Amino acid sequence: MKLLSVIRKSAREQWRDPLTLSLVLIFAPLTVLLYRLFFPTGSTTYTVLVLNQDAGVQQAAGQLWNAGDELMGELKQVTYADGSPMLIVEQITDRAEGETRIKNRGAQLLLILAPEFSQVLQSGMATDTATVTYVGDLTQPYYAVAAVMVNSVFEQFVKTVLGQSMPIRVTEEPLGASGARTEFENYVPGLLIFAVILLVFSAPMAVAREVEAGTLRRLQITRMRAFDFLGGITLTQMIVGVAALLLAFVVALLLGFRSQGPIWAAVVIGAVTSLSVIGVGLIVACFSRTVTQAFLIANFPLAFFMFFSGAMFPVPRLTLFTIGNQGVALFDILPPSHAVIALQKIFVLGAGLSDVTFELIALSVLSMAYFAIGVWLFKRTHLAAG
Amino acid sequence: MSNIVLQVEGLTKRYGELIAVKNLSLAVNEGEVFGFLGPNGAGKTTSINMICGLLKPDAGRVLIHGQPVTNGAGDVQARVGMCPQNVVVWERLTCLEQLQFVGEMYGLTSALARQRGAQLLERLDLIEKRDKQARTLSGGMRRRLSLMLALVHDPEIVVLDEPEAGLDPQSRIKVREFIRSLARRKTIILTTNNMDEAERVADRIAIIDHGELLVLDTPDALKRSVGEGDVLEIALNGQAGSDSVQRACQDLKQLTPGVSLDAAQSTLTVRALNAVNLLPSIMEVLATSDLRCGEVRLRANTLEDVFIQLTGRRLRE
Numbered sequence: 012m013k014l015l016s017v018i019r020k021s022a023r024e025q026w027r028d029p030l031t032l033s034l035v036l037i038f039a040p041l042t043v044l045l046y047r048l049f050f051p052t053g054s055t056t057y058t059v060l061v062l063n064q065d066a067g068v069q070q071a072a073g074q075l076w077n078a079g080d081e082l083m084g085e086l087k088q089v090t091y092a093d094g095s096p097m098l099i100v101e102q103i104t105d106r107a108e109g110e111t112r113i114k115n116r117g118a119q120l121l122l123i124l125a126p127e128f129s130q131v132l133q134s135g136m137a138t139d140t141a142t143v144t145y146v147g148d149l150t151q152p153y154y155a156v157a158a159v160m161v162n163s164v165f166e167q168f169v170k171t172v173l174g175q176s177m178p179i180r181v182t183e184e185p186l187g188a189s190g191a192r193t194e195f196e197n198y199v200p201g202l203l204i205f206a207v208i209l210l211v212f213s214a215p216m217a218v219a220r221e222v223e224a225g226t227l228r229r230l231q232i233t234r235m236r237a238f239d240f241l242g243g244i245t246l247t248q249m250i251v252g253v254a255a256l257l258l259a260f261v262v263a264l265l266l267g268f269r270s271q272g273p274i275w276a277a278v279v280i281g282a283v284t285s286l287s288v289i290g291v292g293l294i295v296a297c298f299s300r301t302v303t304q305a306f307l308i309a310n311f312p313l314a315f316f317m318f319f320s321g322a323m324f325p326v327p328r329l330t331l332f333t334i335g336n337q338g339v340a341l342f343d344i345l346p347p348s349h350a351v352i353a354l355q356k357i358f359v360l361g362a363g364l365s366d367v368t369f370e371l372i373a374l375s376v377l378s379m380a381y382f383a384i385g386v387w388l389f390k391r392t393h394l395a396a397g
Numbered sequence: 398m399s400n401i402v403l404q405v406e407g408l409t410k411r412y413g414e415l416i417a418v419k420n421l422s423l424a425v426n427e428g429e430v431f432g433f434l435g436p437n438g439a440g441k442t443t444s445i446n447m448i449c450g451l452l453k454p455d456a457g458r459v460l461i462h463g464q465p466v467t468n469g470a471g472d473v474q475a476r477v478g479m480c481p482q483n484v485v486v487w488e489r490l491t492c493l494e495q496l497q498f499v500g501e502m503y504g505l506t507s508a509l510a511r512q513r514g515a516q517l518l519e520r521l522d523l524i525e526k527r528d529k530q531a532r533t534l535s536g537g538m539r540r541r542l543s544l545m546l547a548l549v550h551d552p553e554i555v556v557l558d559e560p561e562a563g564l565d566p567q568s569r570i571k572v573r574e575f576i577r578s579l580a581r582r583k584t585i586i587l588t589t590n591n592m593d594e595a596e597r598v599a600d601r602i603a604i605i606d607h608g609e610l611l612v613l614d615t616p617d618a619l620k621r622s623v624g625e626g627d628v629l630e631i632a633l634n635g636q637a638g639s640d641s642v643q644r645a646c647q648d649l650k651q652l653t654p655g656v657s658l659d660a661a662q663s664t665l666t667v668r669a670l671n672a673v674n675l676l677p678s679i680m681e682v683l684a685t686s687d688l689r690c691g692e693v694r695l696r697a698n699t700l701e702d703v704f705i706q707l708t709g710r711r712l713r714e
Contacts, residue, residue: 229485232474233499396452
């Protein structure tokens with residue numbers, strides 16, 4: 012009864028604060044939209060500059076054969092599974108210009124073909140000097156990807172010209188639908204969880220508002236229990252979190268995102284994740300007396316969620332122990348880490364809820380643990396008679 | 398003893414070296430308006446918070462109808478309603494919504510909480526604002542709403558911490574009338590440093606300073622304690638330090654013993670049962686001493702006289 016009253020009251024307050032509500036709701040869908048804009052073709056395209064100094068060689072028929080031009084043509088043919096180009100190949104005439112563009116992040120790789128490129132290829136003789144040079148900033152991850160792609164095309168080109176064939180046939184078999192996923196789609200699970208992660212701000216701020224205004228003190232002398240108060244705020248925040256998640260999901264679908272598994276399973280994962288994130292938020296609230304303080308302290312768990320859960324950036328798993336065949340890593344205490352794995356399984360591998368049982372159990376346990384710690388701390392910090 | 402509703406025994410609260418409340422003991426009778434007076438920082442709010450269970454005393458206990466409440470044995474939530482010193486309302490809830498919400502938190506059904514809320518809004522002239530959010534109300538309206546939130550569960554003891562602070566005269570009269578209307582049906586504990594407010598509504602008054610109870614009695618008895626009758630205040634226009642004033646004081650004390658000189662205020666105060674009759678003689682003494690008088694005021698004894706005598710003139714904040 013009291014829990015319902017708190018939910019009703021919190022929902023009214025949330026609804027009547029449209030600025031805060033819309034910021035929480037819009038942020039994740041907006042991020043999804045921006046990510047889609049980063050990848051106009053759905054995946055990253057790598058700009059390769061080619062300084063083709065190849066002088067070419069006269070063929071027997073009297074024609075001039077320029078292997079550099081042919082290689083450039085091959086590079087332009089490299090596409091993703093959906094047919095979108097992987098490389099943007101541009102020919103330049105000045106090395107300095109190419110280096111400047113790489114320094115300014117206007118291109119990822121400069122490919123220099125020496126004047127004797129065609130001649131060496133035609134003769135099939137090894138040379139001491141470099142006839143092909145890759146120039147790039149080796150600290151940039153995009154350079155490495157571009158270099159691998161160009162090198163792969165280059166090796167195939169050389170083998171074709173020399174009439175060689177691979178004695179071993181290598182094939183690639185993607186798991187689930189992973190082979191056909193665009194880079195944008197790979198980011199979506201993390202972005203959806205991002206919608207829920209933001210509750211680590213709004214939940215403690217809702218509690219701190221009551222502390223700061225003195226209304227919690229007013230409620231302290233009523234028959235309300237910590238469970239009613241925190242439970243009411245938690246459930247209201249969860250509704251907001253799930254709404255933000257759904258909005259972000261709809262935007263992603265409209266922008267071309269495809270899910271192999273059931274969408275309702277993803278929503279269940281999002282809802283349980285929101286509970287655990289709010290649980291962390293309640294712990295933040297226990298150390299906050301003002302909204303500003305709650306906002307500042309919430310940055311700490313947010314940073315952990317962002318950088319160590321794998322939601323936004325891949326992180327190595329520091330496995331501590333194993334349960335059955337499931338390794339438990341240090342950052343598994345962060346709810347988003349399980350959520351991202353579960354969503355990727357659902358979206359990419361077509362998993363159902365039963366296939367993500369471990370993640371679901373882990374999220375549920377974390378939710379209960381964080382909520383229990385939050386209630387326990389809250390009783391001592393904000394509801395206890397001083 | 399059967400009509401004692403609230404009893405406080407040896408209540409003490411320390412904050413490090415500071416003793417905020419020291420061994421406070423008092424009893425509040427059923428149906429009375431009990432004024433709790435003291436300068437800022439005297440320990441009023443700390444005492445009130447301990448009575449309401451918001452603060453844990455370091456020593457002592459609070460009993461309601463003989464049942465201790467500080468250890469949680471008594472049902473303090475249902476029996477006590479508290480209106481804090483600051484206006485505490487939910488900005489984005491309407492007047493009726495917050496009354497209903499607080500009522501529900503006290504265990505009332507939604508329907509009963511709404512009904513009680515509407516009745517209170519009617520009685521404190523806020524019924525027209527029942528569906529307006531608190532943030533749209535004026536300061537006086539918000540304070541009245543804050544007062545209603547303490548009453549929605551119909552408690553038998555109502556604790557009002559400075560209920561008239563920040564109110565305009567119209568709202569002040571309204572709140573005062575409302576408090577009076579509650580008296581007899583409920584026990585009211587009223588903290589204030591507004592003497593006028595206390596004198597007008599309180600049946601008994603406790604004055605507290607530096608955490609200690611100084612006096613506890615009816616307003617009339619307290620006023621009598623500082624002197625019967627009237628107070629004659631004579632402005633001396635800066636002559637208070639002169640020898641002639643000292644001589645005049647000695648001569649006046651022959652007429653009546655209640656003569657005091659406030660050098661800082663340059664005011665001579667004479668307390669006497671028949672100050673009006675003594676006035677010609679007093680003026681003659683002053684004239685003989687070659688003193689020129691400024692403003693001369695004759696007034697009845699007030700609670701403020703009691704308060705100042707007990708707590709002094711020094712500023713506390």
